[in-house]
Amino acid sequence: MQKLSDLLKQAGYTSQNPELDGSIVQRLTTDSRDCRAGDLFIGMPGTQVDGSKFAAQALANGAIAAVVSAQAELPTDTTGLILVEDVVVACAKLAEAFYGYPAQTMKLVGVTGTNGKTTTTHLVEFLLSAQFPTALFGTLYARWQGHVKVSAHTTPFAIDLQSLLKQAADGGCQVAVMEISSHALAQKRALGCPFEVAVFTNLTQDHLDYHRDLEDYFATKALLFQADYLKGRAIINLDDTFGERLVGMVQSSPVWTYSLTNPQADFYTENLTYGANGVTGTLHTPLGAIALKSSLVGSFNVANIIAAIATAVHLGVSLEAIALQLPEFQSVPGRVERVQVSDRQDVTVVVDYAHTPDSLENLLKAMRPFTQRELICMFGCGGDRDRTKRPLMGGIAARLADRVYVTSDNPRTEDPQRILADIMVGVHAAIAEKSDANAVTIEGDRRKCIQMAIAQAQSGDTILLAGKGHEDYQILGKEKIHFDDREEAQAALQVRLSSQ
Ligand SMILES: CC(=O)N[C@H]1[C@@H](OP(=O)(O)OP(=O)(O)OC[C@H]2O[C@@H](n3ccc(=O)[nH]c3=O)[C@H](O)[C@@H]2O)O[C@H](CO)[C@@H](O)[C@@H]1O[C@H](C)C(=O)N[C@@H](C)C(=O)N[C@H](CCC(=O)O)C(=O)O
Ligand SMILES: Nc1ncnc2c1ncn2[C@@H]1O[C@H](COP(=O)(O)OP(=O)(O)OP(=O)(O)O)[C@@H](O)[C@H]1O
Numbered sequence: 258m259q260k261l262s263d264l265l266k267q268a269g270y271t272s273q274n275p276e277l278d279g280s281i282v283q284r285l286t287t288d289s290r291d292c293r294a295g296d297l298f299i300g301m302p303g304t305q306v307d308g309s310k311f312a313a314q315a316l317a318n319g320a321i322a323a324v325v326s327a328q329a330e331l332p333t334d335t336t337g338l339i340l341v342e343d344v345v346v347a348c349a350k351l352a353e354a355f356y357g358y359p360a361q362t363m364k365l366v367g368v369t370g371t372n373g374k375t376t377t378t379h380l381v382e383f384l385l386s387a388q389f390p391t392a393l394f395g396t397l398y399a400r401w402q403g404h405v406k407v408s409a410h411t412t413p414f415a416i417d418l419q420s421l422l423k424q425a426a427d428g429g430c431q432v433a434v435m436e437i438s439s440h441a442l443a444q445k446r447a448l449g450c451p452f453e454v455a456v457f458t459n460l461t462q463d464h465l466d467y468h469r470d471l472e473d474y475f476a477t478k479a480l481l482f483q484a485d486y487l488k489g490r491a492i493i494n495l496d497d498t499f500g501e502r503l504v505g506m507v508q509s510s511p512v513w514t515y516s517l518t519n520p521q522a523d524f525y526t527e528n529l530t531y532g533a534n535g536v537t538g539t540l541h542t543p544l545g546a547i548a549l550k551s552s553l554v555g556s557f558n559v560a561n562i563i564a565a566i567a568t569a570v571h572l573g574v575s576l577e578a579i580a581l582q583l584p585e586f587q588s589v590p591g592r593v594e595r596v597q598v599s600d601r602q603d604v605t606v607v608v609d610y611a612h613t614p615d616s617l618e619n620l621l622k623a624m625r626p627f628t629q630r631e632l633i634c635m636f637g638c639g640g641d642r643d644r645t646k647r648p649l650m651g652g653i654a655a656r657l658a659d660r661v662y663v664t665s666d667n668p669r670t671e672d673p674q675r676i677l678a679d680i681m682v683g684v685h686a687a688i689a690e691k692s693d694a695n696a697v698t699i700e701g702d703r704r705k706c707i708q709m710a711i712a713q714a715q716s717g718d719t720i721l722l723a724g725k726g727h728e729d730y731q732i733l734g735k736e737k738i739h740f741d742d743r744e745e746a747q748a749a750l751q752v753r754l755s756s757q
């Protein structure tokens with residue numbers, strides 16, 4: 258809680274309503290519908306509407322004042338309005354001032370990239386925790402020192418982010434590791450956060466509903482590596498072509514590169530051996546080599562591991578401690594998560610969050626060597642999201658799996674049939690290229706589809722249920738219902754067992 262005039266001054270703004278200067282700000286909010294007495298409303302620009310339009314409603318609901326864009330259409334009576342040039346910047350500045358600049362008391366690690374953020378941040382949290390109390394913010398949850406809050410977004414909005422940082426700092430955390438989405442960078446959710454480490458995992462197609470094209474998506478991700486955000490070291494994947502480009506773009510910070518194979522990189526691996534139960538090999542680092550052993554499956558996870566190790570090394574964790582700890586890391590919920598209900602189970606079922614062409618391809622390739630008989634892929638694509646990735650995912654599934662089940666993911670407000678049809682364009686094109694046409698089943702009801710895929714499988718098959726991973730809901734229209742691939746798979750496996 259702060260006096261309005263003090264808060265504005267700290268954030269770098271001048272008071273425009275002397276009669277309100279003494280008012281005590283109890284909360285910051287960006288939703289006029291949720292305003293109450295003691296709130297300072299911030300009218301954010303959105304994809305649907307400009308929040309500045311709702312200043313009058315916010316004030317009527319009890320807000321002390323409303324921060325709005327100086328460019329917005331203003332009412333004749335401007336009582337209670339605070340005009341700023343850039344509301345998004347103002348929101349970030351007010352949020353950090355309101356919560357007392359919590360990021361200044363911790364070391365921040367930001368992980369960006371299309372795939373691997375959640376996995377890498379979990380690995381970083383795990384490797385650091387023995388030495389530093391560490392907070393983790395990401396797609397699944399914000400957690401620190403025994404507190405867990407389920408996330409609504411991969412990167413919290415500025416006000417929530419600063420509030421979480423404050424709670425983590427008050428809880429004694431010395432490090433906060435967070436996923437930084439491209440949406441977050443575009444919307445300046447983490448503006449003002451000084452990152453000691455910024456990690457770039459990779460960039461492949463996604464989010465082209467939000468970004469103009471891949472170059473625009475890349476330019477947005479690259480913002481995290483500029484001096485505004487990055488105060489310490491950049492850690493960049495040299496195996497990714499955008500990563501290679503990014504190395505040349507980082508001007509003001511030292512860079513460490515990593516690679517699975519390239520000895521030019523600062524961190525690279527050798528002699529990797531993949532098994533159904535994980536991977537072993539050697540990791541070369543600027544401080545010497547260590548033995549690598551992890552239960553994570555797939556070469557993409559080795560990339561995540563190297564990125565996490567480089568981060569831990571930069572923050573001062575010894576190579577010995579890392580080599581000792583790493584084999585103990587179990588898994589991340591919903592990432593290559595096996596569903597096992599009985600020793601008698603004769604098929605392998607894996608739930609995974611692959612929801613981009615690149616992740617689906619990597620996952621299918623990673624599962625193939627451990628598939629005794631056929632590799633079966635069930636997936637769908639989210640509605641109100643990048644439509645152009647759908648046929649690409651259809652093509653990948655049809656080419657790399659023996660049998661494909663196309664179903665719904667989160668249709669949101671789109672017609673589910675249209676999403677299935679978009680996917681099928683890619684499936685058909687891939688099948689046309691091949692003489693041995695794969696079996697393809699289309700079933701829009703995800704529950705039924707999981708039941709069919711598991712019931713129809715043969716002993717020794719691997720069934721991949723992709724796209725929703727940890728999600729315990731399905732979004733149909735504007736409604737959110739409980740739905741969990743893991744629970745559905747367990748039930749279907751029980752039915753299969755009882756009929757054997
Ligand atoms: C694209 C995007 O990020 N959209 C977010 C944005 O919605 P919007 O731009 O459509 O908002 P809007 O409806 O135009 O409203 C503009 C402003 O007016 C305010 N308003 C609106 C109506 C009203 O009566 N009163 C009022 O005050 C709203 O609270 C808002 O602040 O602002 C909304 C509320 O502030 C967010 O809920 C919404 O996130 C939506 C739910 C979302 O799904 N975002 C996803 C795409 C996202 O951010 N994903 C990333 C990346 C995930 C990944 O890595 O794959 C993430 O970090 O999670
Ligand atoms: N480094 C990687 N490269 C490519 N694919 C990966 C990588 N790491 C994980 N994957 C695949 O991508 C899926 C999502 O991984 P993860 O949740 O770690 O990514 P994310 O970047 O956090 O995704 P989101 O943008 O949805 O938050 C995994 O389930 C796996 O199939």
Ligand SMILES: N[C@H](CCC[C@H](N)C(=O)O)C(=O)O
Nearest residue numbers: 612638639642666667724725
């Ligand atoms: N953070 C991603 C998650 C996608 C998960 C998938 N299940 C879907 O709903 O498309 C997004 O908002 O695009």
Ligand SMILES: [Mg+2]
Nearest residue numbers: 374375396411
């Ligand atoms: Mg994530």
